[in-house]
Amino acid sequence: MxxxxxxxxxxxxxxxxxxxxxxxxxxxxxxxxxxxxxxxxxxxxxxxxxxxxxxxxxxxxxxxxxxxxxxxxxxxxxxxxxxxxxxxxxxxxxxxxxxxxxxxxxxxxxxNVYAAQNAKMSRLIQHEDIECIYKEGKKSIFYLQSGETMEVSDSLSRIYTELDTNYFIKCSKGVIVNFFNIEQVSDDYKTILTKSGVEIPMSRLGQKNYFKSLSLSITGVNVFNY
Known part of the structure; x- marks a missing residue:
């Protein structure tokens, strides 16, 4: 758009x-x-x-x-x-x-936009372009649908506070995934496949976060008590 x-x-x-x-x-x-x-x-x-x-x-x-x-x-x-x-x-x-x-x-x-910045550049990243964000050491890496990556010095927890936590879910330790860029979830709900084909493990807490986002996207209501 x-x-x-x-x-x-x-x-x-x-x-x-x-x-x-x-x-x-x-x-x-x-x-x-x-x-x-x-x-x-x-x-x-x-x-x-x-x-x-x-x-x-x-x-x-x-x-x-x-x-x-x-x-x-x-x-x-x-x-x-x-x-x-x-x-x-x-x-x-x-x-x-x-x-x-x-x-x-x-x-x-x-x-729609996340303001990302590092020593080399500043960039406004569209939310829909973000597939997932990984913690790597003291830095965080944005993985975009285009195949590009962008490294920032902000911690994953700080980034998370600036996103819509209803739809950017912590699927496992050190990984945030954009709910709208999930292609499919395995039958046992232990892995996520993104639209670009990246497979990401999902913890039990990640499963809860996934179902919360699913209920919000379908009904607009969080039907879970967490």
Whole structure:
């Protein structure tokens, strides 16, 4: 699903903003769709009230104000907004620093995006792209559907607090799995097969977490007393 973005400002300034924004999103593998408008009345009437836009950016008076929608859960039924202001002309560094910080501080469980960072890069990873996360020593490794991996210094327990724990389950010691990227579970419920074909062991506690997520995904209710 593409993230819809609405930009308001003069034609010349929007060219600069769109160029930087497009390069940033493409480099971080974030699908997007940009809509531009230079008429303030039309922007307020046709763009701002729409629920399907993730990001609004307004360029005026030498700065760029933004409003970023953060979803609370996988059901996309509740959301909140993060607000901020960037300098003009826009740079990728400021965009990365500001937007990552907005995602991190606006809510503990941003739907759709995890803000990952290491010494070499910062990256917004879509929740649906995460298959599993492994603990390796003092570091954690993200395994993505694309086959890519990303190593971060954050502990697995810290990462877990920033994910939706209803659907990112601790299937065994040192492993977190995205419930929605499970292809199948073995007949004895001792192993999980991810969509990319990775087989992961599942503990007894992992089995409980799996069934909890299953009941939530089907009925929207946790039928278990844990």
């Amino acid at each position: 593409k993230n819809k973005i609405a930009l308001y400002g003069s034609y010349k300034k929007l060219n600069q903003i769109e160029d930087v924004l497009s390069r940033y999103l493409n480099e971080n593998d974030i699908p997007f769709e940009i809509h531009r408008i230079s008429d303030s009345e039309q922007f307020l009437r046709e763009f701002l009230p729409k629920d399907d836009y993730r990001l609004f950016m307004v360029c005026e008076k030498g700065g760029v104000s933004y409003m970023l929608k953060i979803y609370n859960n996988f059901d996309r039924q509740t959301s909140r907004y993060a607000y901020g202001k960037l300098k003009f002309p826009l740079t990728q560094k400021e965009l990365s620093d500001q937007m990552l910080e907005a995602v991190k501080t606006s809510h503990t469980c941003p739907y």
